[in-house]
Amino acid sequence: MAASLVTLVSGGSYADREAWIAAALTHEPPLLSMAAILEGLPDGQPLLTSNPLLALHRVAPGCMCCIGNLVMRVTLNRILRKPPVRLYLGLADNQHIKNLVYFLQQPPYNELIEFDQDIRLGS
Known part of the structure; x- marks a missing residue:
């Protein structure tokens, strides 16, 4: 089984973050399984839907x-039961990225x- 490619x-x-992921998805080859975990809730009309x-x-x-x-661990475990080709993790803050990466390694x-x-977006 191939590992899922993760984009932070x-x-x-x-x-x-949602717009960046939506744009990236348009460049993915069709028919690939993908997943996204987005931290936070949309404040308007969401760009992405399952x-x-x-x-x-x-x-x-x-x-x-x-x-x-x-919450992240439970969600990630559910997703990885049927691993996607690509997984996007949308995080509100990049302050603890090193800790998260360490945990995921x-x-x-x-x-x-x-x-x-x-990918680190501006504030």
């Missing part, structure tokens, strides 16, 4: 390596995911 998208507003090729999960705001760790995730990009 952090910083900026929720709309900025469909047969995109498993979209929105989680309440909270640092993914601190207070949001359990530990078993069992180190066998299931491979980091591809770290």
Whole structure:
């Protein structure tokens, strides 16, 4: 089983992160399974919706390596039961990216995911 490629998208507003991921999805080859975990809730009309090729999960705001760790872990475990080719993680804050990456490089995730990009948007 191939590891899912992970792109971290952090910083900026929720709309900025969602727009960046939506734009990136237009460049993905068709018929690939993809997933996204977006921290926060849209403040208007969401750009992304779940469909047969995109498993979209929105989680309440909270640092993914601190207070949001359990929610992120449960959501990630659900997604990785049927691993997508690409996984986008949209994080509100890039302050703890190193901690999150370290956590995701530990078993069992180190066998299931491979980091591809770290996109940091402006505030």
